Amino acid sequence: MPKRTDTTPIAVDGLTKKYGSVTAVDQLSFTVRPGRITGFLGPNGAGKTTTLRMTLGLVTPSAGRATIHGHIYRQLANPTSVVGAVLDDVGAHDSRSGRHHLRQLCAAARIPASRVDDVLAEVDLTQAADRDYGTYSRGMRQRLSLAQALLGDPEVLIMDEPTNGLDPSGIRWILDALREFADQGRTVLISTHVIAEIQSLLEDVIIINRGTLVAQGTVAQVCGSESGTGQVSAHASDPAGLLAAARAKGLSATMSGGAVLFSDGGIEQVSALAAQERITLREVSSLQHSLEAAFLNLTRQEGK
């Protein structure tokens, strides 16, 4: 059953981590909305893993804090029932079975051992449960990792690069499992730098670069379709005149298939320019960037 509380599932406030002269995360603030699947996106080295590890109490922040349902991780009385995490390494022993690993975790977290069979079934790992972890494929390891995260029946699931190294069917499986989890009203935060693989799943996105926030919102907002800015295509009575007028105003525009393509701006701005120049617009439309294009734009600009 879905579980909800009144507080924000994940709130990051002024979070900073310095490693000597390297600032891995720099005064980062964002919130994750309940019951949504949020992508935590950033290029290699942007600070995603460090942020998630601080959120999960595995790395101590230099400044700021991250809270899960209003509490820092270490203050959670019963953390496994609040948040489950799928990180790089499940910490299972090669010569122990997946079932043995989960049983040990149950004992340590005072979770009833009966949960082991439940989560093994949830991640389709029952048949391989008694095989040694060392014989598991990458996909099976990822399923065990998810099973581990689900042991405490948490409200929030945090996953660091969950599709890393998986084949297409493994990726499909993970995406379906996460969709199901979110459909129960739970909150999912997924970090990745491979946007194309998980784009279809995401509702909200947080994009970071060099440890700082560069965008946050729904996928549509970040792709430019709701913010009023982004690429605009205009079919005009005098396309060459419109292009010249745009450039004279310092707007970035090109000719594309008979239309004038404005690389940034908004429909209102383009309409006003055409009216000023007495050029009739036959059609004007806002082109939604793909999330991947928006990501590349945002992180490229910020990276300079």
Ligand SMILES: Nc1ncnc2c1ncn2[C@@H]1O[C@H](COP(=O)(O)OP(=O)(O)OP(=O)(O)O)[C@@H](O)[C@H]1O
């Ligand atoms: N323990 C550490 N000691 C020193 N520097 C570190 C440490 N952990 C991370 N860093 C540095 O902090 C920065 C952010 O790393 P982080 O792993 O958080 O990025 P990321 O966004 O998860 O990258 P990736 O997508 O490659 O996993 C990098 O410059 C990294 O080299």
